[in-house]
Amino acid sequence: MYDIAIIGAGPAGSNLARLLAQQTQLKICLIDKRSLQDAQPGIRRKACGGLLSPDAQKMLARQGLTIPVSILEDPQLFSVRTIDFDNRLENHYQRHYLNMNREKFDRFLFHLVPNWVEKKRGVVFDVKKREFHWSLQLRDEGQIQSIQTKVLIAADGANSFLRRTFAPDSPRPQRYISLQKWYPLHDSMPYYTGIFDSNVTDYYSWTIQKDDHLILGTALPLDSPVHERFELLRSRVEAHLEIPLRKEIRTEGAFIERITHINQLLWEKDGIFFVGEAAGAASPTSAEGFSYALQSSFYLADALAGNAKNPARFYKRKCMKIAIKLLAKQVKSPAMYHLGIRKLVMKSKISAISTSLNTGFSKNIND
Numbered sequence: 001m002y003d004i005a006i007i008g009a010g011p012a013g014s015n016l017a018r019l020l021a022q023q024t025q026l027k028i029c030l031i032d033k034r035s036l037q038d039a040q041p042g043i044r045r046k047a048c049g050g051l052l053s054p055d056a057q058k059m060l061a062r063q064g065l066t067i068p069v070s071i072l073e074d075p076q077l078f079s080v081r082t083i084d085f086d087n088r089l090e091n092h093y094q095r096h097y098l099n100m101n102r103e104k105f106d107r108f109l110f111h112l113v114p115n116w117v118e119k120k121r122g123v124v125f126d127v128k129k130r131e132f133h134w135s136l137q138l139r140d141e142g143q144i145q146s147i148q149t150k151v152l153i154a155a156d157g158a159n160s161f162l163r164r165t166f167a168p169d170s171p172r173p174q175r176y177i178s179l180q181k182w183y184p185l186h187d188s189m190p191y192y193t194g195i196f197d198s199n200v201t202d203y204y205s206w207t208i209q210k211d212d213h214l215i216l217g218t219a220l221p222l223d224s225p226v227h228e229r230f231e232l233l234r235s236r237v238e239a240h241l242e243i244p245l246r247k248e249i250r251t252e253g254a255f256i257e258r259i260t261h262i263n264q265l266l267w268e269k270d271g272i273f274f275v276g277e278a279a280g281a282a283s284p285t286s287a288e289g290f291s292y293a294l295q296s297s298f299y300l301a302d303a304l305a306g307n308a309k310n311p312a313r314f315y316k317r318k319c320m321k322i323a324i325k326l327l328a329k330q331v332k333s334p335a336m337y338h339l340g341i342r343k344l345v346m347k348s349k350i351s352a353i354s355t356s357l358n359t360g361f362s363k364n365i366n367d
């Protein structure tokens with residue numbers, strides 16, 4: 001019987017396991033369907049931009065962590081180019097990201113988990129609540145294993161299996177499907193591009209250089225014709241940036257959940273604790289989620305490490321800080337997602353309205 005089982009070894013789950021192992025003597029099990037122990041060429045990868053925002057860097061710093069050069073990718077990005085196809089405007093502004101290899105980042109955090117935490121590979125496909133514990137079943141290459149745990153943590157990301165199973169009636173964030181394609185790149189594009197085009201999506205699209213490749217990605221409403229919309233985006237970006245985007249070498253997809261109201265955040269229910277994206281904690285304006293995964297796991301470790309009489313109440317109270325940050329992002333959201341307001345912001349250079357749209361300069365497309 002484990003004291004704590006953590007489902008999911010993404011940034012939230014691995015960080016939580018590391019902190020709990022450092023702060024307690026609890027018997028902990030960390031489970032993921034991906035093999036994070038070693039690099040495995042050709043395996044399915046998590047679709048991600050791999051940009052570590054200033055907030056996420058701050059969270060790592062607060063926990064005494066830094067990023068090894070070996071997981072960074074060229075170029076390092078401190079310029080964001082915003083292209084607004086709706087208003088035919090574009091601008092650049094400064095923001096310091098670390099440009100990383102996402103798979104290596106996950107493995108880096110996973111390897112920081114001390115080896116007295118038991119790490120298991122497998123898909124958790126069945127969870128039952130018993131009188132005083134949880135009983136889980138996981139499958140790996142046809143083998144089924146059962147484990148029992150006193151405390152259950154959902155760190156299983158967007159579209160969380162545990163959230164769907166145990167909180168089907170709780171308000172859910174709006175779901176998008178993200179599609180990313182990788183293309184060979186011969187020129188340098190030393191900026192992160194945020195692209196707004198309401199003919200493609202009511203969210204946004206992006207390009208990010210990764211060494212000699214360019215990622216073109218977008219987040220599309222679930223019911224949209226995904227391939228048609230992507231093709232429209234690809235042709236517009238190709239023409240506007242004047243770079244060939246013809247032969248993709250890789251395609252990736254994932255769910256993105258976008259909160260439209262903070263009541264869609266779920267930190268605890270019936271004894272299950274939710275962290276990171278399983279809780280709904282990701283920016284509704286940019287889909288950035290590493291900082292919230294690192295912050296919520298930091299708070300949950302504090303709650304479970306014996307510092308609280310009532311861990312659920314303690315954790316929820318701490319997470320109010322995250323809820324307030326996300327609420328502030330929602331308030332700023334019209335500056336990015338309302339066509340008219342975005343036009344005003346981009347033209348007027350009102351940097352206080354939105355850190356994501358403040359302006360170094362703005363110019364009309366085709367000027």
Ligand SMILES: Cc1cc2nc3c(=O)[nH]c(=O)nc-3n(C[C@H](O)[C@H](O)[C@H](O)COP(=O)(O)OP(=O)(O)OC[C@H]3O[C@@H](n4cnc5c(N)ncnc54)[C@H](O)[C@@H]3O)c2cc1C
Nearest residue numbers: 008010011012033048049050051124156157276277289290
């Ligand atoms: C296309 C895209 C681009 C993004 N770009 C960025 C970016 O540049 N910067 C940023 O900060 N954020 C970005 N995000 C968001 C970021 O990826 C997430 O917020 C972050 O990964 C959340 O971490 P997590 O640990 O909560 O969940 P995840 O990283 O999703 O980890 C969940 C883990 O659970 C495992 N799992 C799931 N179900 C099961 C199961 N049933 N059994 C066993 N294991 C299971 C998965 O294998 C996975 O390892 C992006 C998201 C998408 C989709």
